[in-house]
Amino acid sequence: SxxxxxxxxxxxxxxxxLEFSWSCPRHCICYTAPTTVSCQAHNFLSVPEGIPPDSERxxxxxxxxxxxxxxxxxxxxxxxxxxxNNITYIEPSTFHGFTLLEELDLGDNRHLRSxxxxxxxxxxxxxxxxxxxxxxxxxxxxxFQGLRNLQYLYLQDNHLKFLQDDTFMDLHNLSHxxxxxxxxxxxNQNTFRxxxxxxxxxLHQNQIEWVDRxxxxxxxxxxxxxxxxxxxxxxxxxxxxxxxxxxxxxxxxNPWSCDCKxxxxxxxxxxxxxxxxxxxxxxxxxxxDNDLKELxxxxxxNCSPTVPNSESRAQTNNVSGTVNPSLNHGGVVGSGGQTHxxxxxxxxxxxxxxxxxNRGKGKGDNEVMADKEDSSPDFTDGGKHDHTSPxxxxxxxxxxxxxxxxxxxxxxxxxxxxxxxxxxxxxxxCALFAALIMTNIDFILR
Numbered sequence: 001s002x003x004x005x006x007x008x009x010x011x012x013x014x015x016x017x018l019e020f021s022w023s024c025p026r027h028c029i030c031y032t033a034p035t036t037v038s039c040q041a042h043n044f045l046s047v048p049e050g051i052p053p054d055s056e057r058x059x060x061x062x063x064x065x066x067x068x069x070x071x072x073x074x075x076x077x078x079x080x081x082x083x084x085n086n087i088t089y090i091e092p093s094t095f096h097g098f099t100l101l102e103e104l105d106l107g108d109n110r111h112l113r114s115x116x117x118x119x120x121x122x123x124x125x126x127x128x129x130x131x132x133x134x135x136x137x138x139x140x141x142x143x144f145q146g147l148r149n150l151q152y153l154y155l156q157d158n159h160l161k162f163l164q165d166d167t168f169m170d171l172h173n174l175s176h177x178x179x180x181x182x183x184x185x186x187x188n189q190n191t192f193r194x195x196x197x198x199x200x201x202x203l204h205q206n207q208i209e210w211v212d213r214x215x216x217x218x219x220x221x222x223x224x225x226x227x228x229x230x231x232x233x234x235x236x237x238x239x240x241x242x243x244x245x246x247x248x249x250x251x252x253x254n255p256w257s258c259d260c261k262x263x264x265x266x267x268x269x270x271x272x273x274x275x276x277x278x279x280x281x282x283x284x285x286x287x288x289d290n291d292l293k294e295l296x297x298x299x300x301x302n303c304s305p306t307v308p309n310s311e312s313r314a315q316t317n318n319v320s321g322t323v324n325p326s327l328n329h330g331g332v333v334g335s336g337g338q339t340h341x342x343x344x345x346x347x348x349x350x351x352x353x354x355x356x357x358n359r360g361k362g363k364g365d366n367e368v369m370a371d372k373e374d375s376s377p378d379f380t381d382g383g384k385h386d387h388t389s390p391x392x393x394x395x396x397x398x399x400x401x402x403x404x405x406x407x408x409x410x411x412x413x414x415x416x417x418x419x420x421x422x423x424x425x426x427x428x429x430c431a432l433f434a435a436l437i438m439t440n441i442d443f444i445l446r
Contacts, residue, residue: 024052026048030052035054035076036058037058037059040059040062040081041061043064044065047072051073054074055073055074058073061081061083063084064085066088068091070091070094077100078102079103085108087111087112088111090106090112090115092116092119102126102127103127106134110134113134116140117143124146124148126147126150127152128154131153137160139160144167144170147170148173149173150173153168155178155179155182159183163188165188165191166190167191168195171194172197178202179201179203180203180204181205185206185209187210187212187215191212192216193217196218197221201225202226204227204228208230208231216239219243220243223248224247225243225250227254228250230254231255232254233283234261234262235251235265240268249272249275252278256283258287258292260304262281262300265292266292278293279291
């Protein structure tokens with residue numbers, strides 16, 4: 001009779017679409033279809049024992065977990081959220097063999113500070129990697145090696161001062177790279193090499209004061225570039241010439257010098273068909289509070305004309321008066337002086353519209369979880385995802401392109417949150433119904 005009761009309860013839960021797993025860590029909620037363990041916000045100091053080895057989704061956010069070790073999870077995991085904990089150490093082999101893992105969120109672990117080079121090696125299906133607010137001051141060589149399916153990389157709000165050449169070399173499918181809120185001061189020729197699918201690059205709120213003329217040479221599909229709130233005095237127009245698909249550019253809140261060094265940028269801005277922010281002049285004295293975009297040719301007297309051809313790209317930055325700050329900072333000197341022919345293209349051409357990309361799998365309907373922090377970037381100062389000009393007006397495309405989806409958490413987080421309340425209510429109804437049936441069965445047996 002007891003077996004019949006258990007079978008009856010299982011049948012009811014299956015009908016409700018909320019079949020429980022009979023093995024579940026204490027204080028957690030487990031269910032199947034897909035197999036999920038939800039243990040968020042329970043003040044766990046370590047990963048709880050008893051996580052079923054067939055668990056596809058594991059939610060451990062908003063706890064106080066300190067360490068991640070090999071054996072804490074199984075290689076069947078597809079989605080793993082451990083954001084907003086106290087993680088200080090990740091054993092390098094923790095995720096080895098996790099060939100099914102698609103989303104890994106380690107964000108908001110502010111005392112993590114460092115990662116081993118091979119921490120993420122072998123994660124061939126990884127689509128989204130969250131490392132925001134982890135206290136990282138550097139990234140080891142080859143840390144992203146082999147992550148050829150990665151589309152979203154969240155590195156904002158760390159303490160990164162320098163990016164080594166070819167750090168992102170293997171990320172052939174990366175579409176969104178978030179580096180805002182760090183301490184970067186230079187972008188070298190090979191900083192972004194290999195990112196041929198990149199659509200959006202956010203570099204605002206850093207300390208960038210120097211950009212190599214070839215820093216963006218591989219970013220042929222980039223549509224959005226944010227460089228506002230940095231320390232840029234000048235930026236070569238030839239540097240932006242290597243971005244044929246660019247549609248949105250923000251350069252405001254930099255100490256721009258609107259003398260002869262700004263001529264090539266001024267000429268580029270005159271040709272650009274996309275949307276740009278203001279470019280406020282901070283020098284010389286007679287140009288303060290002017291917008292570089294509004295200046296006229298007569299405002300650049302005695303300036304030698306720029307050379308909009310490949311020869312100018314093969315010369316050193318010092319030709320236009322740029323001093324490589326690596327000489328003063330003791331960092332690695334960029335290779336801007338190397339001969340590298342890049343044929344100029346007219347910026348903002350309409351034929352370079354990017355196609356919408358697959359944003360990754362959505363989560364299932366039956367989900368019990370807390371609200372996941374939206375770690376997607378604020379594309380405007382107000383945190384909206386549309387593109388707004390500095391005066392608050394919404395910009396519109398100058399030419400007809402395939403509509404691009406707005407940036408949101410990559411795995412259906414909002415959809416899951418909206419359905420969590422419904423799932424929980426349904427769960428309570430089914431559980432109550434099952435309890436009533438058990439009571440009746442016990443009464444009959446007596």
